[in-house]
Amino acid sequence: EIVLTQSPGTLSLSPGERATLSCRASRSTVYLAWYQQKPGQAPRLLIYGASSRATGIPDRFSGSGSGTDFTLTISRLEPEDFAVYYCQQYGSSPSTFGQGTKVEIK
Amino acid sequence: EVQLVQSGADVKKPGESLKISCQGSEYSFSTYWIGWVRQMPGKGLEWMGIIYPGDSDTRYSPSFQGQVTISADKSFRTAYLQWSSLKASDTAIYYCARGINEFSLEGAFDIWGQGTLVTVSS
Numbered sequence: 001e002i003v004l005t006q007s008p009g010t011l012s013l014s015p016g017e018r019a020t021l022s023c024r025a026s027r028s029t030v031y032l033a034w035y036q037q038k039p040g041q042a043p044r045l046l047i048y049g050a051s052s053r054a055t056g057i058p059d060r061f062s063g064s065g066s067g068t069d070f071t072l073t074i075s076r077l078e079p080e081d082f083a084v085y086y087c088q089q090y091g092s093s094p095s096t097f098g099q100g101t102k103v104e105i106k
Numbered sequence: 107e108v109q110l111v112q113s114g115a116d117v118k119k120p121g122e123s124l125k126i127s128c129q130g131s132e133y134s135f136s137t138y139w140i141g142w143v144r145q146m147p148g149k150g151l152e153w154m155g156i157i158y159p160g161d162s163d164t165r166y167s168p169s170f171q172g173q174v175t176i177s178a179d180k181s182f183r184t185a186y187l188q189w190s191s192l193k194a195s196d197t198a199i200y201y202c203a204r205g206i207n208e209f210s211l212e213g214a215f216d217i218w219g220q221g222t223l224v225t226v227s228s
Binding site: 001031033035037042043044045048049054055086088090091093094095096097098099100 | 151203
């Protein structure tokens, strides 16, 4: 199965700053998604197909990358963006998730 | 509104059986894959398996094959996750989620249930 490694484990930033999250796959994948999860809530889909924003997702969220290296960028952090972010590959069975990156307030 | 509504929290003893549910509404339930995701306390997301309610085609992660059974009843618009003999290590929140692409196995999960907390303790 494809192993996804997210970095960093924790990102400490201030509101208004730019956040750059990385997801590296152990083998090349075509299909990659990003999710946001806040405490006590279900995950929410942000990005699918590596770079397509899901319905209702603000344009400060963007995804990029291909092959084995993918990035989620939050251009300017809003207070509601502090959460845990997961990547998922769904092009190879079984689908797998990364271990998550926590974006916390500095 | 498209949504998935899961059954409520449950507390069981080791060795007991359990079946939790996930009911879809306001979309064509039979033609979208439904996946199950585990989240152990304080941990990340784990993909368990996925089912196509139209014909009950089911795929499992090797980590969960033989440990759980995924099923669906399209007439009730409901997917299920069941255990025949629970262990303390099955304590977790279990989410169901819908694949984004109608008919297609390859898809991110765009709609999520609220989660079902399963606690296994003697």
